[in-house]
Amino acid sequence: MLCRIALMSKKKKSGTVPVYLNVYDLTPINGYAYWLGLGVYHSGVQVHGVEYAFGAHEHATSGIFEVEPRQCPGFTFRKSICIGRTNLGPKEVRSFMEKLAEEYSGNTYHLITRNCNHFCNDVCIRLAGKPIPSWVNRLARLGLFCNCVLPASLNEAKVRQVRSGDKLNEGVKKKLRSQPNRCNNKSSSNPSPPPLPSNPPTSSTIKVTRPTRQKRCIPSASSAIHSSASTTLTA
16 A cells, blocks of 8 residues: 555656657767767757757856757757656746756856756756766766866866857858959859849749747846847857
8 A cells, every 4th residue: 555655646746747858969979979878968958848958158147048849059969868747837847947047157057067968957857856867968977087088178167158250250251262263263254144033933932931949048037038149158
């Protein structure tokens, strides 16, 4: 009888809403390292059709952001793991993340001791009562004991902010360098411009795409909402 009562109480605590861990590859080497129980991974927690993750920036504001499940930009999706279940509804999960955002600000991100996988492990324990698989963050734990496991550039205190403007400027400079040669080649051959379409595209040729959830930060309970356009996150 005692065993049955214990099992019934566990079922009630387990909840009905599944909590998934979505794991992404950060490098092609994971294709080989995965089978050795190693690898460099990014992860996010999916609840109620929304994926929550943690990234780095230079400000003392929330580093938690939400994206479309299994479609976190900049990473290659590997697999989804069902960690457990929760009884929290969508609004309760949202308020939970806003409170958690006070603990996970972007400038506290650390690649070895406080990364996206540490965040997911914390969330899974609080929501489902179970940790994430050990192989997801094993390389970070090894880095605590052996600095030679990771390159020196990855053992910094913080992940620096990546400014998209700098990347755009570099791309513009490369285009400007190669542009004179291309212009000379085009002027010598004098190619004719492509003909304009005689008829405008009809409604049958226009493709309608389904809108997707944009990557945006989760504000803390005591701060205002800010979009990811003003802050660049690096996971």
